[in-house]
Amino acid sequence: MQVTPLHITGGRSLSGEFAVQPSKNAALPIIVAALLSREPVTLHGIPRLSDIYTILDIVGHLGAQHAWVGPNSVTLHTPEILNTTAPYALVSKMRASFIVMGSLIARAGEATVSMPGGCAFGYRPVDQHVKAFQALGVAMNEEGGNFTAQRPRPLGGSYIFEMLTVGATQNAILAATLGSGQVTLENASIDTDVVDMINFLNSLGADIRGAGTNLITVQGVGSLRGGEYTIIPDRIEAGTIMLAAAATRSNITLTGVRPAHLRAVSMKLMEMGVYITESDDIMTVDATRAVLRATNVTALEFPGFPTDVQPQMSALLATVPGTSVMVDKIYPDRLTHVVELKRMGAQITVSEHTQIIQGGHGHMHGAPVKAADIRAGGALVVAALAAEGETIIDGMQYINRGYERFAERLRGLGAQATQSELTLASAMD
Ligand SMILES: CC(=O)N[C@H]1[C@@H](OP(=O)(O)OP(=O)(O)OC[C@H]2O[C@@H](n3ccc(=O)[nH]c3=O)[C@H](O)[C@@H]2O)O[C@H](CO)[C@@H](O)[C@@H]1O
Numbered sequence: 001m002q003v004t005p006l007h008i009t010g011g012r013s014l015s016g017e018f019a020v021q022p023s024k025n026a027a028l029p030i031i032v033a034a035l036l037s038r039e040p041v042t043l044h045g046i047p048r049l050s051d052i053y054t055i056l057d058i059v060g061h062l063g064a065q066h067a068w069v070g071p072n073s074v075t076l077h078t079p080e081i082l083n084t085t086a087p088y089a090l091v092s093k094m095r096a097s098f099i100v101m102g103s104l105i106a107r108a109g110e111a112t113v114s115m116p117g118g119c120a121f122g123y124r125p126v127d128q129h130v131k132a133f134q135a136l137g138v139a140m141n142e143e144g145g146n147f148t149a150q151r152p153r154p155l156g157g158s159y160i161f162e163m164l165t166v167g168a169t170q171n172a173i174l175a176a177t178l179g180s181g182q183v184t185l186e187n188a189s190i191d192t193d194v195v196d197m198i199n200f201l202n203s204l205g206a207d208i209r210g211a212g213t214n215l216i217t218v219q220g221v222g223s224l225r226g227g228e229y230t231i232i233p234d235r236i237e238a239g240t241i242m243l244a245a246a247a248t249r250s251n252i253t254l255t256g257v258r259p260a261h262l263r264a265v266s267m268k269l270m271e272m273g274v275y276i277t278e279s280d281d282i283m284t285v286d287a288t289r290a291v292l293r294a295t296n297v298t299a300l301e302f303p304g305f306p307t308d309v310q311p312q313m314s315a316l317l318a319t320v321p322g323t324s325v326m327v328d329k330i331y332p333d334r335l336t337h338v339v340e341l342k343r344m345g346a347q348i349t350v351s352e353h354t355q356i357i358q359g360g361h362g363h364m365h366g367a368p369v370k371a372a373d374i375r376a377g378g379a380l381v382v383a384a385l386a387a388e389g390e391t392i393i394d395g396m397q398y399i400n401r402g403y404e405r406f407a408e409r410l411r412g413l414g415a416q417a418t419q420s421e422l423t424l425a426s427a428m429d
Pocket residue numbers: 025095123124125126127128129130163164165166167168191300301302306307308329330331
């Protein structure tokens with residue numbers, strides 16, 4: 001899919017309100033979780049992103065009838081599972097697609113799913129998904145990059161995850177939700193996207209306890225009813241805009257946001273000298289009054305600093321005088337933004353998976369650059385907004401995976417950002 005580049009002329013202060021989109025990474029598993037009900041389910045707060053169109057294609061292939069019933073609302077209805085195979089052509093586009101396995105195991109007792117794709121920032125194994133299914137009684141087989149699952153009996157038993165994983169926790173919960181067995185998951189992820197999926201399933205009659213703790217128990221139920229659910233705001237998009245506000249030394253108010261989901265980003269920005277005020281679902285980020293200080297950041301599991309905001313943070317740190325150090329403990333090789341930021345004048349060296357950033361105000365200048373994945377794209381946007389002159393960002397198909405109508409919404413903050421909306425819209429059809 002080819003889309004036109006984004007042109008940003010930076011070095012200008014931004015201001016105003018930014019309405020945060022609903023969460024992509026919460027919406028994707030919830031759309032997959034809707035496969036567990038035979039009744040119609042209406043989901044509100046679905047962002048209009050290419051990843052969402054992809055997951056709708058995937059659940060449609062498996063038997064879900066779906067329709068947009070509002071600007072950000074989708075109805076899904078899956079009276080029967082028509083297909084238990086999710087082929088490579090569909091699941092290669094993003095990692096979240098692998099969790100269709102859990103829903104298929106629960107609804108149909110069998111599944112064949114290809115090794116997932118997604119952003120290419122290093123080794124992204126699925127061994128925890130497979131080991132959890134096996135521990136709960138599912139027979140797993142892998143051949144030629146395809147995983148096959150067979151459920152001979154209702155799931156039961158326990159699994160202790162070897163690390164905190166969002167996707168494997170979700171997959172195991174989905175597989176265990178229907179049936180008569182009880183499943184215990186230890187060292188489970190407490191990520192907001194896991195909690196939102198559990199809240200959704202419980203709203204349809206599932207019996208899942210321990211959301212937001214490392215110990216989750218799932219008592220299988222015979223069936224789920226239909227219902228309506230509203231997805232949480234996108235903390236990654238919000239984090240990107242907070243960092244853009246700091247990088248451009250601006251004052252921006254984010255609306256429709258959950259400040260509690262962004263504590264790690266807020267705390268880091270405040271440590272650097274940015275003023276942040278919060279009330280209910282509003283956050284104001286004011287970087288107009290302070291001289292920002294360099295800092296060290298480690299990306300960790302929630303509630304730690306998110307890996308999905310790590311590249312954007314590197315872009316901000318490149319604008320802050322002094323030496324900053326960045327380490328990503330979730331994806332140590334999530335570094336595709338570095339070479340592109342260097343084209344814009346950033347001084348970053350990488351040693352043993354650690355970014356050492358020699359920042360400076362006025363270091364950054366516009367340049368032609370290319371996004372190789374979603375958040376590297378987010379980082380280039382943050383850098384371009386701060387840099388003097390014009391940056392032309394290629395690879396918009398990645399940015400469009402994660403940020404809805406980004407150019408138009410950035411213009412609402414006073415940014416000089418242009419992209420052919422016509423091409424973008426047709427690329428998403
Ligand atoms: C903990 C974390 O921050 N997860 C992020 C991760 O989710 P994503 O679903 O990609 O990754 P997981 O949360 O599942 O994995 C966390 C860590 O565990 C490892 N792992 C995972 C599964 C497995 O079977 N084996 C294994 O070794 C991964 O390589 C990674 O180092 O990227 C997503 C997209 O960028 C983010 O939205 C998630 O918030």
